[in-house]
Amino acid sequence: MKNKSQKIIMGLVILFILILGIVYGSKSFAPKKNDYSGVELPAAPQVEPILNVNNDILYKEDEWTTNFTHDAALIKADDWYYAFSTDYMVGATPTPGIQIRKSKDLIQWEFVGRVFDQVPSEAWEWTNGNTFWAPDVFEMNDRYYLYYSVSSVGSRNSYIGLATSDSIEGPWTDEGAVIKSKDGDDFTVNAIDAGITLDEKGQPWMVYGSYFGGIFITQLDKSTGKLKYSNDEGTLIAQRKNMNFGIEGPEIMYNPETGYYYLTVSYEWLEDTYNVRTARSKSITGPYLDYNDKNMIDTTDESFNTGNKIVGSYVFDNDSGWQGTGHNGLLEEDGEYYLTHNARPGEDIYWSHLHVRKIVWTEDGWPVVSPERYAGEKEQAVTEENIIGDWEKILLPRYDDSVQVSQQIELLENGKTNDESGKSHWELTDDNLLRLSIYDPGIAPGDYWNYALKVVPAWDWENWNGTLVFTGMDQEGTVLWGKKRVE
Known part of the structure; x- marks a missing residue:
């Protein structure tokens, strides 16, 4: 009886060992789906996620962080990244002045203040607009040049103005109009959404425009920051079929490694279908062609199909997603490129956040962006x-x-x-x-x-x-x- 019990116990032990071997053996040979060995993953951007919708901060500007950021333009100055953006908030008329935020790392942002207290009288008299839209900031002649837009909604009664400062945080001096447009004038352009860039020879240019007439580019006077040729709206470089096909928010960057200028614009409506497109040219004045050699000047029924879409509204699992993912800005630093854009959370599209994304380049020289917001990551080898x-x-x-x-x-x-x-x-x-x-x-x-x-x-x-x-x-x-x- 004793021997029989010992055999049973021994059998159970052997069976247990066999089961353990099978389990652990199968684990050893199973695919390791969570293998990140050798990869430097970014750390958490902050202790807790920023709420996409947070009514507690509506009137607490020092807690806005990325909230209420719209049409942001980025610049690096005094070891800080600065974002200048449209007057925007939820639930009330925004305080006019052009919002300023700053960050040490493009991840955590703090509210600084505003450029102005109100719209300059000349801009208000021309447009009847009482808030600022879509600024851009540029450093030239050891000074900062800030371009701003004031407009009457739904018309070409628009005004691009210039302010200058010796300090990135001001005070700013208004220098008056760069270019103005009005319904019934001799222009085609709608004078909003200025984006300033240098060509490879150091000549400054302004790309600008919107729905009305498309996107134009014109030279700037390097000494004044205003138009090089007075009242010259410039060259048309992008246009869609009609007012039902939105286009606005242009920016241009030059990549010396590829030898191309890259135009980015936003298509469609800013609250939901907004998306960022790109095309490129060897000349800053175009023509700008997309991956399929389609010209960005396209007034046919196919104008929905021009430009490489590099950012659009999306939903990943475990989130409400993001809409209105448009009106981008561009930043280059030491050969690293970044793209910013508005983003409105799926749970309430009237809130708008600043998103910053890392740009990486395809093997044939096209910019694409990370599916996730920037958190300090570096491009590196993987296995x-x-x-x-x-x-x-x-x-x-x-x-x-x-x-x-x-x-x-x-x-x-x-x-x-x-x-x-x-x-x-x-x-x-x-x-x-x-x-x-x-x-x-x-x-x-x-x-x-x-x-x-x-x-x-x-x-x-x-x-x-x-x-x-x-x-x-x-x-x-x-x-x-x-x-x-x-x-």
Whole structure:
């Protein structure tokens, strides 16, 4: 009896050991979906997330942080990043003056104050507008030049003015009009949304305009900051079919590594379908062509399909998403590029936040941006083991400006994905270039959508953890975003 009991106990021990071996063995050979070894992920941007909607701060400007930021322009000055933005708030008429915020890291922002106390009398008399729109700030001649817009809603009664200061935080001196437009004048342009840039020879230019007549570019006098040629509206570089096809908020940046000027504009309506498009040219005055060689001057029914859409309204899991993702600004520092834009949370689109995103460059010289807000991450090498796992992906189609909702995709360790066909596949090339081929027979060229995607670290603002993301384009210039899920 005793021997029998001993055998039973020994058998149970052996069985238990076998079970442990199977469990741990299977774990050892199972794909490691959370492998971030060798990757420097960004730290949490702050202790707690900023609330997308927070009625407690409506009248507490010192707690606004990114709240109520609209049409922001960025500049680096005195070791701070400054954002100058449109007069905006929720629930009341905004105090006029052009809001100023500053940050040490492009992540945490503090409210500084305003440029003015009220709209200058000349601008008010021309437009009857009592708030400022869409400023831009530029350093030249050891001074700061601030360009501002005042306009009458729904008309071309608009005014771009100039203020100057020896200090980025002021005081500012109003220098009067740069250019004015009015219904019935000899201009085509609507004089709002100035964006200032230098060409490769150091000549300053102003790109500006909106719905009415499109986007123009004109030279500035380097000594005064005003028009080089008086009353010259400049050259038309972007236009859509009619007033039903929104276009505004232009910016231009030059990348010396590619030799191209990049025009960014915003399409559609600022509260929901707003999105950022880009095109490029070897000449600052154009023509500006997108990935498919479509000219940004397009007054046909196809003008919804011009420009590479690089930011649009979106929803990742565990969040209400963001709409009104437009009116961008651009910043370059030591060869690193950033894009800012407005964003309105899905739970209340009347609140507007500042989003800053890292720009990365495709292998053929196009800018794309991170799917997640900037949190201090650096582009770096990754491994195949880092890529394996569950991802969310969001497509940004040029023909559909509605909110795009994420879909799930699993990248398997054998270079395949979890689609039913078994024909979609991926591979990692170079340091961080993911080539993803999605099988779509009869729809995609050659039955595959072939994406070249840069993989970069990011902070997952929806789930509050570090992760990896990807961003890039297919063979038709359509952008795909992705975010790895941490399990």
